[in-house]
Amino acid sequence: MAVTLGIYYLTPFIRWDRGPNLPDQAVLVDLAGRRFYFFWIEIWPHEFYFVAGLLIMAGLGLFLFTSALGRVWCGYTCPQTVWTDLFIATERWIEGDRNARVRLWKAGWNARKIRLRVFKYVVWAIIGLLTGGAWVFYFADAPTLAVDLVTGQAAPVAYITVAILTATTVLMGGIAREQVCIYMCPWPRIQGAMMDEGTLTVGYRDWRGEPRGKAHDGTTGDCIDCMACVNVCPMGIDIREGQQMACITCALCIDACDDVMDRIGKPRGLIDYLALSDQPPADDISQRAAVVPLGVSTQADGVSIPVAGQARSAPNTAPVPIITTAPKGWQPQPIWKHVLRPRTIVYTVLWAAIGVGLLFALFIRPEIDMTVAAVRNPQFVVLSDGSVRNAYDIRLRNKHGEERAFHLSLTADDTLRISLEGRTDLTVPVPADATFRQRVYVTARPGDAAAFADRTDLRFWIEDIVSGERAHADTHFFGRDMQ
Ligand code: SF4
Numbered sequence: 001m002a003v004t005l006g007i008y009y010l011t012p013f014i015r016w017d018r019g020p021n022l023p024d025q026a027v028l029v030d031l032a033g034r035r036f037y038f039f040w041i042e043i044w045p046h047e048f049y050f051v052a053g054l055l056i057m058a059g060l061g062l063f064l065f066t067s068a069l070g071r072v073w074c075g076y077t078c079p080q081t082v083w084t085d086l087f088i089a090t091e092r093w094i095e096g097d098r099n100a101r102v103r104l105w106k107a108g109w110n111a112r113k114i115r116l117r118v119f120k121y122v123v124w125a126i127i128g129l130l131t132g133g134a135w136v137f138y139f140a141d142a143p144t145l146a147v148d149l150v151t152g153q154a155a156p157v158a159y160i161t162v163a164i165l166t167a168t169t170v171l172m173g174g175i176a177r178e179q180v181c182i183y184m185c186p187w188p189r190i191q192g193a194m195m196d197e198g199t200l201t202v203g204y205r206d207w208r209g210e211p212r213g214k215a216h217d218g219t220t221g222d223c224i225d226c227m228a229c230v231n232v233c234p235m236g237i238d239i240r241e242g243q244q245m246a247c248i249t250c251a252l253c254i255d256a257c258d259d260v261m262d263r264i265g266k267p268r269g270l271i272d273y274l275a276l277s278d279q280p281p282a283d284d285i286s287q288r289a290a291v292v293p294l295g296v297s298t299q300a301d302g303v304s305i306p307v308a309g310q311a312r313s314a315p316n317t318a319p320v321p322i323i324t325t326a327p328k329g330w331q332p333q334p335i336w337k338h339v340l341r342p343r344t345i346v347y348t349v350l351w352a353a354i355g356v357g358l359l360f361a362l363f364i365r366p367e368i369d370m371t372v373a374a375v376r377n378p379q380f381v382v383l384s385d386g387s388v389r390n391a392y393d394i395r396l397r398n399k400h401g402e403e404r405a406f407h408l409s410l411t412a413d414d415t416l417r418i419s420l421e422g423r424t425d426l427t428v429p430v431p432a433d434a435t436f437r438q439r440v441y442v443t444a445r446p447g448d449a450a451a452f453a454d455r456t457d458l459r460f461w462i463e464d465i466v467s468g469e470r471a472h473a474d475t476h477f478f479g480r481d482m483q
């Protein structure tokens with residue numbers, strides 16, 4: 001929680017010197033300037049494929065982690081989990097531990113209850129306000145916007161965004177909490193396709209814990225049925241019932257149960273990260289369970305276990321010792337065998353391939369660029385001397401931090417002539433870190449082949465006069481025979 005919240009709240013305030021004329025905020029979505037800045041990387045609108053590639057990598061990363069470690073994203077880094085944890089922590093700070101909160105919930109309204117409730121909602125509202133406030137800082141210079149927000153000089157859209165995010169943060173993290181994960185989020189429904197019997201996830205070693213109970217006569221398993229694991233669960237579920245859709249694998253139940261095991265002198269790990277394939281052999285469990293005369297049930301996976309309480313309460317049945325240690329010679333698989341499996345290797349290879357491709361594209365992308373849009377209304381015009389002229393709108397991009405002059409030229413049928421609207425030469429100054437639109441005319445004289453041809457291939461070139469960098473774009477010239 002501290003790490004993820006720290007990243008979220010502090011990132012907009014990290015400064016990054018990009019030179020003059022460019023923003024010095026390390027992470028900035030500049031909607032007005034149509035740029036995305038991420039430390040030394042600057043993404044232009046026409047390079048949106050980088051963002052698409054990152055989103056695909058994020059998706060594959062989610063597949064990879066879910067197939068290896070279950071819902072670790074949900075349990076540790078999902079904003080819904082992180083903010084819910086934060087709201088629960090403040091609730092615990094203000095209203096006390098779980099038992100105190102239940103007592104307060106059941107108590108009638110009195111001065112103390114009203115005071116605690118009002119204080120809690122004020123703190124929640126402040127958290128929501130900071131959360132919405134931090135979000136808008138990603139879209140403008142954070143220190144400037146912070147001052148503007150406080151002094152009432154920020155744009156209305158900033159206040160509206162902060163207000164909406166304040167309300168949704170309190171609603172989702174403070175009030176709805178686990179309902180969002182269970183009923184609103186699609187991920188619990190998808191995760192089943194990502195997980196298999198080799199996936200490490202939070203589970204209960206029923207062969208060790210059952211039958212659960214507090215008897216100290218050797219007739220119960222290691223689970224003393226204290227409900228600590230259920231009480232800490234933010235989703236309100238009982239992991240001892242088996243894997244459930246609602247479980248976000250936050251592992252709070254592992255910590256709670258390990259504490260209990262420490263106190264009663266049993267080995268930790270009754271609830272643990274484990275895989276279905278980590279169960280001791282079913283035959284072995286069946287034999288061990290067979291020593292219990294009553295209350296044997298069959299789990300969904302075919303493993304027979306004694307049912308809590310029935311063996312002890314059965315009349316005329318002598319207590320029978322329950323064995324809660326793993327069968328001799330049996331060991332769960334090492335973690336690396338769960339993590340390194342064919343499907344996780346395939347996900348990793350795909351993920352890495354896209355990452356390497358994006359890095360490669362990032363390092364070879366040019367600092368100057370152009371796009372050409374032919375003006376097709378009309379397709380061509382015939383001038384008074386019989387020449388045929390086509391018009392083009394050329395967008396020249398200068399990604400340098402200072403103004404650069406671009407020289408325009410043409411490779412095509414060498415009878416074609418190029419001229420620039422509003423200029424006497426073929427050199428265009430393009431401001432720093434900007435896109436400049438230039439109308440360009442290409443003309444074929446009356447007797448030239450291009451004047452009559454249906455279409456002639458054209459290639460426009462630009463050359464940065466300072467650095468010699470070049471870029472090109474292809475299009476066509478339409479003559480009078482154009483259909
Ligand atoms: S915390 Fe452990 S001992 Fe207590 S009920 Fe849960 S599984 Fe059983």
Ligand code: SF4
Binds near residue numbers: 235250
């Ligand atoms: S069952 Fe355990 S791991 Fe799953 S959500 Fe509840 S506390 Fe977290």
